[in-house]
Amino acid sequence: MDTRDQILAAATTVFSQHGFRGSTTRRIADAAGVNEVTIFRYFGSKDALLEEAVRLDSTTPLSGLLPEVPQDPEAELTSWSEAIRDHLHAKRSLIRKCMGELEERPEMMLCAKQAPVRSTNTLCKYFESLRKHGFTQDESDPMVAATMLMGTIFHDAMGREMMPEAMPKPQSKAVPQYVRLLLKGIGVKRKSHTQ
C-alpha cells in the first residue's frame, strides 16, 4: 500500500470521526504515519484530498443482488436487506458526517447519496417484478414499498446504537420482521413453513 493510498484511507477515517472542519491536515498526517507536507505534495489542498477520499469510498461496488425473477421473496429480500443494513451500519459515521455537511459541501452528498438511490431503484424493480410474476395482485406503488423498506433499514442501521430503546429486539430478528410486514402489506403470501 503506497503513500497515496495510506493518506486517502487515513483521510476517510479521520473525516468519519471528526467531519470536515475537524479533519485537520495534522490529524490526517498522523493517522497516515506521514509528514504533513506530503499531503500537500500529493493532493494540493485539504479540500481536494477529502473530496477524493469520500468519492473513492462511496464508489465501492457493493452489493448483494436481487434476482430478476423472484423465487422466494421473503428469503431473497431478507438476505439482501441484511446485507444493506450491515453495509450502512459499517459506514454509519461517514454517512452521518456527509449528511451533516450537506449545506456547506453539497458535492460530498452527491457522491454519498448514490448508493442509497441505487439500492432503492433495485428494490423498486424487484417489487415490480413481484407483481409481474404474480406474487401479488395489489396495485400499490412499488416505490412506496421500496422507500419504506430502505427507510426502515437505514433507520435501524443508523439509529440502533443511538436509541436502542426505540428498536425491535433482538437485532437479529428485526430485518426478517420488517420484510415480513412489508410483504404482507403489499399482498405477497408467505411461501411455506408456518408461523
Next chain:
Amino acid sequence: MDTRDQILAAATTVFSQHGFRGSTTRRIADAAGVNEVTIFRYFGSKDALLEEAVRLDSTTPLSGLLPEVPQDPEAELTSWSEAIRDHLHAKRSLIRKCMGELEERPEMMLCAKQAPVRSTNTLCKYFESLRKHGFTQDESDPMVAATMLMGTIFHDAMGREMMPEAMPKPQSKAVPQYVRLLLKGIGVKRKSHTQ
C-alpha cells in the same frame, strides 16, 4: 425578546447551518445583532451556549396526539404521521448536525434523540391498542410496526430534498400510502370508502 433569547435563537440558526465547529462566536454574534463580548458575558463559553441552545430547541413540546382508543386508524395515523414529518422536516438541518456531532458531542444527541424516542413509544402503544380493541388479530410485534413507520417518515423528511428520485411522488400522497401499506401489513382492515 431580550438579548439572551436573541443569542440563543441565533446560536440555533447558525449551528443548524454550520455545525459546532462552524458556529464561531463571531457568526453567532452577528446573527444575533449583538457584540461578541456579550455572548461570553451571558453564557461564559461557546460550549455552554450551544448546549443550552440545542437543549432548549429539542425540548419544545410537540405534538399531535394519537387517541387512547382508536376510532379510525387510517385517518388518525395519517394525520399524526404528517404532523411528525412536517416537524422533522422543519428541523432537518439541526437534526443532521446533531447526528453528525454524535461521536464528538454525545450530550447533544442525548437531547436530540428524545423526541423520536417518544414518538416511537407513542406509536408502539397505539399499535398495541389497535390489537387490544380488535382492529387486528395479527400477532406482529408492535415495536416492529412503530419502528418501520418512524423510520419511513424520518427517511422521507430528511431525504426527500436530498434524493427526490428515490421517493414516492407526489409528496402529498406519500404518507397516506405509507400508512395504508403498514396497516395492511399488520392486518388492520380499511374502514369504509373504496379504492
Next chain:
DNA sequence: TATGTGTGTAAGTAGCTACTTGCATACAGT
C-alpha cells in the same frame, strides 16, 4: 444628582489552521 446595570468598542493573547519554502536524506535505476 448619583449610582448601578447592560451593552458596545478597542485591543490584545495564546493557540490552532492551511499552506509554503528550503534543505537534508535515503534509496532506486542507470
Next chain:
DNA sequence: ACTGTATGCAAGTAGCTACTTACACACATA
C-alpha cells in the same frame, strides 16, 4: 558513481479562533 525521486524535517506566514481586559456610554432608578 551519479542522478532523480520520494520523503522527512524545521521553520515560517497569514489568518482565524475562543476568550479576556479595560474603558466608555446610555439609561433607569433612587
